[in-house]
Amino acid sequence: MEMTRRRFAAVAAAASSAVAVAAPANPPARLRRKDSYFGFHFDLHPNDKDTALGRDVTEAMIAKVLDRTKPDYIQYDCKGHVGWLGYPSKVSPSAPGMVKDSLALWRKVTAEKGVALYIHFSGVWDSLAVATYPKWARVDAKGKVDDRITSTFGPYVDERMIPQLREVATKYDLDGAWVDGECWATGPDYGAAAAKAFGSPLPKTSKDPKWHEFLEFNRAQFRRYLRHYLNALHESNPGFQVASNWLYTTYVPEKPDLPVDFVSGDYLGNASISTARMEARYLAAIDKPWDLMAWGFQSPRNATVATTHKAPDQLMQEASVVLMQGGGFQVYYTPTRAGYLDDSLIDTMGSISDFCRTRRAICHQCEVVPHAAVLFSGYSLYHTADKLFGGWPGALQAPMRGMLAALIENHIPVDVLPDWKLEAVDSFSLMVVPDWADIGGPVRDALTAWVARGGTLLIVGAENAGLFGGILGAEAQGAAKDEVAWLPGPQMPGTIRGKWQELRVESAQVIGERFPTADFRPGLGVPAATVATHGKGHIACIWGPAGFGFDATHSSALRGWIGSIVRKVWDSPLNTSAPPTVEMAIKRRNGKTILHMANMTGMQVAAEYITEDFIPAVGPFDVSLKMAKAPARVTLEPEGVAVRARFADGVWHGRVEALAIHSALVFD
DSSP states (O other), X not given: OHXXXXXXXXXXXXXXXXXXXXXXXXXXXXXXGGGOOEEEEEOOOOOTTXXXXXXXXXXXXXXXXXXXXXXXXXXXXXXXXXXXXXXXXXXXXXXXXXXXXXHHHHHHXXXXXXXXXXXXXXXXXXXXXXXXXXXGEEEOTTSOEEEEXXXXXXXXXXXXXXXXXXXXXXXXXXXXXXXXXXTTTOOOXXXXXXXXXXOSSOOOSTTSTTHHHHHHHHHHHHHHHHHHHHHHHHHXXXXXXXXXXXXXXXXXXXXXXXXXXXXXXXXXSXXXXXXXXXXXXXXXXXXXXXXXXXXXXXXXXXXXXXXXXXXXXXXXXXXXXXXXXXXXXXXXXXXXXXXXXXXXXXXXXXXXXXHHHTTHHHHTTOEEOOSEEEEEOHHHHHHHOSSSSSSOOHHHHHXXXXXXXXXXXXXXXXXXXXXXGGGGGGGOSEEEEOOOSOOOHHHHHHHHHHHHTTOEEXXXXXXXXXXXXXGGSEEEOSSOEEEEEEEOOSSSOEEEEEEEOOEEESSOEEEEEEXXXXXXXXXXXXXXEEEEEETTEEEEEEOSOHHHHHHHHOOHHHHHHHHHHHHHHOOOSEEEOSOXXXXXXXXXXXXXXXXXXXXXXXXXXXXXXXXXXXXOOBOOEEEEEEOSSOOSOEEEETTTEEXXXXXXXXXXXXXXXXXXXXXXXXXX
């Protein structure tokens, strides 16, 4: 600890003569985050073992990055989870191995070129703060002082975090901060302040009384912590824009009512496109400026093997599923510990930037055209997960991811509707409720009323079937049983194992059967899916874990079976002969209908195959889209190629000759 104090004193002394970074005399205008589209994120998480921070950062290198990639913003390193600051500070310890002030150089050049500069800053997670002041730490259920996470009940936010952010924002004329290590890092707090506020005894497991009340108590405190520091920063630095990483995504599935300026999250790992496609559709519904960050590198399953940079095509593919939903996109790279970015990496960054920027006019801030939606149940997660916020255990989200993927692969134009936004349900004609553990009575009642008004509802899973009861036109026979269901497919059969409900069909129509073995002769199957009339609408049910099963297998047979159920109860406005690897989305921008098409062929899914550098083009394929009137002109963008087509009986029919990674049909 004494060594830490001496190092802090030395760096603070060096910083005492530092002055605020001067802005250019006539700087170009910098975009606000709400208008920004594309950027890069660099962080290093400075620590006390560093010896060369900033050594190789030069104005020429930064200019090369900005000139080649032309980003709207850069997010650069400031404070990582370790807690040491990456700039010379007067308010708390800076990393002792600082050779050069990288942040000052990045600010100087970005300001000269009209590029916004944000910082990466770790919030709740600050290992140095809790090592220095253990009373600032969160306490876990066993009474152990956390060696990483601060308590949102304690003085850390006022005595360290806010002073740090105010200092760096002012000193470098920053545009904002991307605050990391927040919702996903925090946990239930058993410290004295929390115990006093909640009242003892504090529940420690889900079996204890008031467990979910205690979790919500901690969530409420996290919201107070956020509101406090956001208001403090906006008061002292009115132009400073802040996001708390993963806040108001599926990690915190709540109505956005805290004063964050934008919403963002970094997605990583195997099959990261599955994460991005769900998050992007969710964020498209929240009515806040948003972006998603792809990691530019990938880690193998074997931890002894080093990470590897992703190939450009792989990142273009990941960008496509974000951009086609209207959001912004950024890529995360780590420079060397000395801050150097190699020319080869800059070239890669430039090619990704070229891909994204040429699509800005057809992608950025495009609007949802509602047709079908999958329900995202924050209620289910908050009432069944033994944690405050996401990332949620995989099994809890598997039904959602599985049903969404099945619909996308069947070319259903599908969005995500959070349960807190159910007032928007009337704009959709099809709602799909995956096999969530518990969507709650109020959501059930709202959806039931919507069906009566004329909607089509597809519910999945035995638990959901039990919630909707008598209006399904079928009666459950006993408890759901763990069984293997064989389902006939277009080529080969598929299977789903899980809880299937036996039933007696009354007024419903059977639209799908399951079989106990791979013997599909007539008379051997039992009802697996039904549809019934309710008021002016229809309610269909798959009486087993279809979402969970598809997430686990992505079986072509299950895809075809689920798709056949959907199309038996709902008339899609979109039909195509494209392969299932083509992801489609109907959007509107500047009054024009836009059909986005992204080629997910060869998307990375396995830990033993962490990069993909070849994505074969697909096509030709036909596309049919219902429209109110014939378009005057249709072009394939960004290629600018006119598309020959015909229009008959309210349907546009055209052909796409080839799809590389992402293109869109723009209807004038």
